[in-house]
Amino acid sequence: MATNSISSSSFRLFTTRIPLSLHNFKTPTLHPTPSKSFLFFKPITFQRLPPTPSSSSSPSPPPSSLQPIEDLPPKLQEIVHLFQSVPEPKAKYEQLLFYGKNLKPLDTRFKTNDNKVQGCVSQVWVRAYLDPNRNVVYEADSDSVLTKGLAALLVQGFSGRPVNEIIRVTPDFVTLLGLQQSLTPSRNNGFLNMLKLMQRKALMLYVEAEKGGGDSGGELGGRGKRIREKLERELEPVELEVEDVSYQHAGHAGVRGGDGETHFNVRVVSREFEGKSLVKRHRLIYGLLQEELDAGLHALSIVAKTPAEVEG
Numbered sequence: 001m002a003t004n005s006i007s008s009s010s011f012r013l014f015t016t017r018i019p020l021s022l023h024n025f026k027t028p029t030l031h032p033t034p035s036k037s038f039l040f041f042k043p044i045t046f047q048r049l050p051p052t053p054s055s056s057s058s059p060s061p062p063p064s065s066l067q068p069i070e071d072l073p074p075k076l077q078e079i080v081h082l083f084q085s086v087p088e089p090k091a092k093y094e095q096l097l098f099y100g101k102n103l104k105p106l107d108t109r110f111k112t113n114d115n116k117v118q119g120c121v122s123q124v125w126v127r128a129y130l131d132p133n134r135n136v137v138y139e140a141d142s143d144s145v146l147t148k149g150l151a152a153l154l155v156q157g158f159s160g161r162p163v164n165e166i167i168r169v170t171p172d173f174v175t176l177l178g179l180q181q182s183l184t185p186s187r188n189n190g191f192l193n194m195l196k197l198m199q200r201k202a203l204m205l206y207v208e209a210e211k212g213g214g215d216s217g218g219e220l221g222g223r224g225k226r227i228r229e230k231l232e233r234e235l236e237p238v239e240l241e242v243e244d245v246s247y248q249h250a251g252h253a254g255v256r257g258g259d260g261e262t263h264f265n266v267r268v269v270s271r272e273f274e275g276k277s278l279v280k281r282h283r284l285i286y287g288l289l290q291e292e293l294d295a296g297l298h299a300l301s302i303v304a305k306t307p308a309e310v311e312g
Contacts (some may be wrong), residue, residue: 067170076157076169080176089181093146096182099156100149106141109265109301117197120190122147128201129247130209135160136202140194150191154198163206167199201247208247220244223261223297227289231268234288238307239269245301262298273306 069077086092110127117124122144131137138159140151158166171192174180183191220228220242228242243265266285273281281304289297 066172066175069176072169072173073157073161073165075159075161076173079153079157080173083177083179087178092177092179093182096149096153096179097145098149099152100142100145100147103140103148103152103155106139109303110139111141117190117194119193120147121184121186122190124151124190124194126151126194126197126201128198128205130205131160134209135162136166136205138198146187147190150187151194154194158198158202163202166202169195169199171195205247221261223292224264227264227266227292227297230288231266231285235268235270235272235284237268237270239267239310241265241267262296263301264297264299265301265303267303269305269307269310271307273304274308278304 069080072080083092083095086095106125106127111125115125115127117126122142124142124147125140127139129137136158138155140148140155142148142151174188174191174195179191180188221244224242224244228240231237231240231242244261244263245265246261246263268285272284276284282302285300285302285304286293289300
């Protein structure tokens with residue numbers, strides 16, 4: 001009895017799980033469902049593909065964000081076009097070495113702390129002055145040929161141009177040159193520091209010129225002309241150089257409140273120095289220029305030689 005009852009119960013349960021209506025539901029769930037899930041998944045993967053190319057190119061800034069080449073000084077535009085025409089990093093590197101080997105050496109008296117580029121792997125010095133037309137002229141030097149090439153690039157690109165053209169050049173012009181692969185990060189930072197120093201010097205020259213401080217290394221102002229005239233008259237020099245370097249000392253105690261012409265480099269070659277020690281030669285020049293010293297001349301850098309010393 002118990003067995004028949006269990007069998008009957010099992011039979012009844014079994015027959016209730018296979019009605020025709022349930023069988024009809026199995027047909028759509030077995031076949032259309034995979035098809036529907038496939039159709040649902042496919043558009044998702046397809047829609048995620050298009051953004052991939054744009055995300056891969058995101059590290060390089062779009063050209064529209066860079067300073068237009070047309071905004072650069074004309075000579076710098078030529079240099080940028082030259083480097084852009086040479087796609088190989090090795091060729092760009094060799095071009096920099098060529099610039100470095102052909103850069104005119106800077107006189108040692110201008111290798112001062114004021115002219116030194118800070119934060120550079122190698123030692124670099126940059127000198128700047130205004131020509132008679134108030135355009136900036138640069139000179140530079142370095143103890144590394146590669147760094148010398150970077151300095152030469154900027155010297156060629158900026159020299160002879162007005163201050164406003166120089167100071168508006170943005171650091172991203174380095175990207176236009178395409179030098180990233182040719183320079184280490186430290187060299188690249190040094191290059192940018194050179195650019196900043198040259199722009200700062202250009203701005204200082206402009207400020208000093210506006211104050212009436214002469215052309216700061218170019219044409220002499222009133223005090224510079226008086227110094228020249230006095231030395232020519234009293235020493236009858238074979239050679240005479242008078243250079244106003246007041247722009248290198250803007251903000252110093254001897255400059256504030258003066259007329260701007262406070263620091264000069266003087267090089268004199270004269271027979272008047274024969275038989276005199278170096279100290280006596282310097283005293284002679286200081287004595288001749290005592291009135292200027294009393295009237296605000298702050299410092300003189302003096303080179304005093306005889307003709308025989310120069311020829312020897």
